[in-house]
Amino acid sequence: MLSVEDNERLTRVGPGTPMGDLLRELWTPAVRSASLEAEGAPKQFRLLGEDLVVFRDADGKVGVMQRQCPHRCASLALARNEGDGLRCIFHGWKFGVDGKVLDVPTEPADHREAFAQRVPVTTYPAREAGGLVWVYMGKRATPPSFYDFEFHFPPADALVRCAIVHGNWLQGFEGQLDSAHLNFLHSTSVPRARPNNIGVMLASDAAPRFEFIDKPYGFREAALRSMPDGSVYARIREVVLPYYSLIPGNHGEPRLVVVVVPIDDEWSAHWYYYMNPFGPVPQWYLDQAMDRSGADHDDFAADRGDVTNAWHQDRKAMKGGHFSGIMKNFVYEDFIIEESMGPIMDRSREFLGTSDTVIVRTRRMLLKALDDHAEGKLPFGIDQEIDYRAIRALAVRFPGETDWRALDTRNPSEFGFHLTDAAE
Ligand code: FES
Ligand SMILES: [Fe+2]
Structure with missing residues (x-):
């Protein structure tokens, strides 16, 4: 349980709020690179409560700026992309990818240039990696070093897609950290989606023990389940605060990374x-992972329903043995639970138990980061040399009897561990 005040501090993300200011220190995923064509339509999006527009110029460079034209606030999502910049269709003012005012044709020719230099434009540095455009919305002249996660570079490969959920970012992120719900919410859907032994192992112990290793970027967490044969099934997750959950998979196999980013106080983008x-x-992994979900990679769960139709929950299927009655892809179960909490869940009304350890720990770390930030300290190790490429779940x-802490998650076989085996 949290105080109402701390809940507000953690969940409000607009400009000038404590969390909004802290999150603006980071590079933040914004839109899919593939959704922007060179000289194509600009794309509007919302991030941390700000309305923005992003476009790609003829050279392939990406620009991010305020959505409302600095002149008289027409939407630049309607603007012409002229290759070297966006031209507002209202009065023809034009802006380059760096936000520079390139033309103000409604001004007398002799002072256009001087006038253009005085027009205030909100523009943010952008870069691309791992199939996404990332934005730095902070005030510092130099953005922090970038997240060079292994899934941003070959030989690793990634396909990325997004679901837009009507719920604050923190309840989305906490849902990712809430390992205990696997045995319940997903008890029908996950074994079906992953036809290996994961369901059997999860079911063997519904009350996993959690152990942690603190890291400058967040923590490494092991959910340890005792198996009937005396062995231990460890799911070792990496949490890179404030957004990233690197979900465990078997060595040698593909796996999932979930990133929950605030669109505003009430909506979040789940990457x-x-x-x-x-x-x-x-392909078998993609088919399995994307089974029974929407085809739009910018919002793949748009057909999940809402509170007015109980998110299409199938009561008949529940009588027939389906645990949740949510018949779509298992991640829909997560989104629906988040939405069912209300747009900003009231954490002063919770009653937490042992299985909520990870959530409590994360909130504590976030609140500490807010306190530190108020004193001028940068959060989550972004001012330190971190080898993000080495972080793997x-x-x-x-x-x-083995200690999971001794394990190198990139070379587990060197330690003689029994890897989980799909055929087991
Ligand atoms: S509103 Fe955009 S040029 Fe006037
Ligand atoms: Fe889940």
Whole structure:
């Protein structure tokens, strides 16, 4: 349970709020690179409560700026993309990818240039990696170093898509950290989506023990489940605060990374990276991961329903043995639960238990980051040299007496661990 005040501090993300200011220190995923064509239509989006527009010029460079034209606030999502900049269709003012005012044709020719220099334009640095355009919305002259996660570079490969959810970013992120719900919410859907032994292992122990290693970027977490044969099934997740959950998979296999980003206080973008550290993402994995979900990669769960139709929950299927009655892809179950909490869940009304350890820990870290930031300290190690490429999650099974902390998640076999095996 949190105080109403702390809940507000954690969830409000607009400009000038404590969390909004802190999150603006980071590079933030915004839109899919593939959704922007060179000289194509600009795309409007909302991030941290700000309305923005993004476009790609003729050279392939990407520009991010305020959505409302600095002149008389027409939407620049309607603007012409003339290759070297966006021209507002209202009075023809033109802006380059760096936000520079290139033309103000409604002004007398002799002072256009001087006038253009005085027009205030909100523009943000942008870069591309891992199939996404990232934005830095902070005030510092130099943005922080970038997240060079392994799924941004070959030989790793990733396909990324997004779901837009009507719920604050933190309840989305906390849902990712809430490992105990796998045995319930997803108890029908996950074993069906992953036809290996994961369902059996999760079901063997519904009350996993959690252990942690603190990291400058967040923490490494092990959910440890005791198997009937005395072995331990460890799901070792990496949490890179404030947005990234690297979900475990078997060594040698593709896996998932989930990133939950605030659109504003009440809406969040859930980015799903289907990634393979070892090479191309195999089609069987994509088919399995994307089963029974929408085809629009910018909002793949738009057909989930809403509170007025109980998100299409199928009561008949529940009587027939389906646990949740949510018949779509298992991630719909997560989105629906988040929305069912209300747009900004009231954490002063919770009653937490042992299985909520990870959530409590994360909130504490976020609140501490807010306190530190108020004193001028940068959050989550972004001012430190961090080898993000080395951060990898892993699901592994090993003899009960072994310490999971000794494990190198990138080379687990060197330690003689029994890897989880799809055929087991
Ligand atoms: S509103 Fe855009 S040029 Fe006037
Ligand atoms: Fe889930």
